[in-house]
Amino acid sequence: MGDTAQTTLKTLPLQDLHEAAKARFGGFAGWNMPITYPLGVMKEHLHVREQAGLFDISHMRVIEISGDDAAKLLAEACPLDPLSIPMNQSKYTFLLNENAGVEDDLIVTRLGENRFMIVANAGNADADIAHLNKVAAGKSVTVNPLDRVLLALQGPAAADVAAKAGVPGGELTFMTGIEPKADWFVTRSGYTGEDGFEIALPEKDARDLLAKLFADERVQWIGLAARDSLRLEAGLCLHGQDITPEINPVDAGLLWAVPKPVRETAGFIGAKAFLEKLAAGAKAKRVGLKPEGRQPVRADVELFDADGNKIGRVTSGGFGPSAGHPVAMGYVTPEFAAVGSRVFADIRGNLVPLDVHSLPFTPHHYHKG
Known part of the structure; x- marks a missing residue:
C-alpha cells in the first residue's frame, strides 16, 4: 500500500x-x-x-483515575504527590520518560479520596491512556477515558x-x-x-x-x-513544540511544577534523569523572544549570536494582537537567557534581530479569589 x-x-x-x-x-x-x-x-x-x-x-481527553491505588498510580506516572493535593484542587504536571523528557503535560484535579480527573492533550491521549494502563498493572485502580x-x-x-x-x-x-x-x-x-x-x-x-x-x-x-x-x-507551552519527549522540565523552566518533596522521594518515572539534569543545570533555557519589526518569526527557525554561532531555536512564533508586536518562544544557551539579550534568527539567509523578553507578553488575569 x-x-x-x-x-x-x-x-x-x-x-x-x-x-x-x-x-x-x-x-x-x-x-x-x-x-x-x-x-x-x-x-x-x-x-x-x-x-x-x-x-x-x-479533541482533548478527559480521563478518570479511581480506586484504592489511584494516588499510587499518579505518583509513579507523574512527578506529583497526589495525596497532598487538596480536594477540588487542580495541578499542572507531566508524564515523563526515563530520560525526563516530557511525553505530555496534563492537568490533574482531585475529586475524591481516591479519585482524580486528568485532561490530556489530543495528539498524546491514546499513548497516555496506554501508558497509564501499563503503570496501573497490579494496582487496584481503573483508568477510564470519558466520552x-x-x-x-x-x-x-x-x-x-x-x-x-x-x-x-x-x-x-x-x-x-x-x-x-x-x-x-x-x-x-x-x-x-x-x-x-x-x-x-x-x-x-x-x-x-x-x-x-x-x-x-x-x-x-x-x-x-x-x-x-x-x-x-500568555507564555504557555504547546506540547510537541515548546515541550517534547526530548525536552525536560529543567530546560523548559517548569521546575515549579515538580514539588521539592516529590524530588526528594524520587518515586516517579524519569526521576533519576530528572535529578541529574537538575544538578547539572539547564543546557538550554526556554525564553520569550521579541523580533525587531513587524515580521513574525516562526517555529523551527535557528538562532545565532552576533558572531554567527548557533545558540538555539524558536519553538513557537507568530503575531501577538494584544501585545501589538510579533511574539515567540524558544530555547537559547544559558548565557543568552537574560532578559534584554540580543540574538539573531536566520530567515531565508537574512539575520533578523530578536530581544529576549520576559514571559508572559501580556499579563495573566486569572481569578484567584
Whole structure:
C-alpha cells in the first residue's frame, strides 16, 4: 500500500455547529478542527481578551483515575504527590520518560479520596491512556477515558456569561474543579491567560448549554489559530513544540511544577534523569523572544549570536494582537537567557534581530479569589 493512504481526521461531536458557524477547518493532532471563524483570527483573539470566547476543545481527553491505588498510580506516572493535593484542587504536571523528557503535560484535579480527573492533550491521549494502563498493572485502580464534549469559555466576561447561562462553578478560583451534576466536570482554568472555565459534559447537555451561552451577545466561537496566539502571548507551552519527549522540565523552566518533596522521594518515572539534569543545570533555557519589526518569526527557525554561532531555536512564533508586536518562544544557551539579550534568527539567509523578553507578553488575569 505504501504511504499513499490518506489518514482520516476525527471529527468533533459538534462538527455540525461549527459548519453552521462557517468555520474554516484544518487538521490538528489527528482531528478536523475549526481554525478560524468569519470574525478572523485577529478579532477572535481580541474578543477573548475583551469579552468572552468559546472554544470547542473536545479533541482533548478527559480521563478518570479511581480506586484504592489511584494516588499510587499518579505518583509513579507523574512527578506529583497526589495525596497532598487538596480536594477540588487542580495541578499542572507531566508524564515523563526515563530520560525526563516530557511525553505530555496534563492537568490533574482531585475529586475524591481516591479519585482524580486528568485532561490530556489530543495528539498524546491514546499513548497516555496506554501508558497509564501499563503503570496501573497490579494496582487496584481503573483508568477510564470519558466520552465528553469539552468546552472552554475564556475572557473577562466569562464568569458573568457562565452565571447567566446557569453554569455551576462561579465560586471556583483559578485551578480548582468540581463535578456539579452527573457527568459534568467544571474547572476554572484555560489556555489563554484570561479568567474562564473548562466544562466537560455529555453532548446533549453541551448542545443545550451552547444555546444559552450564544443567547449572550458577548460570546463568540474562537478557533484554534487564536487559541495559539492567546497561549503564546500568555507564555504557555504547546506540547510537541515548546515541550517534547526530548525536552525536560529543567530546560523548559517548569521546575515549579515538580514539588521539592516529590524530588526528594524520587518515586516517579524519569526521576533519576530528572535529578541529574537538575544538578547539572539547564543546557538550554526556554525564553520569550521579541523580533525587531513587524515580521513574525516562526517555529523551527535557528538562532545565532552576533558572531554567527548557533545558540538555539524558536519553538513557537507568530503575531501577538494584544501585545501589538510579533511574539515567540524558544530555547537559547544559558548565557543568552537574560532578559534584554540580543540574538539573531536566520530567515531565508537574512539575520533578523530578536530581544529576549520576559514571559508572559501580556499579563495573566486569572481569578484567584
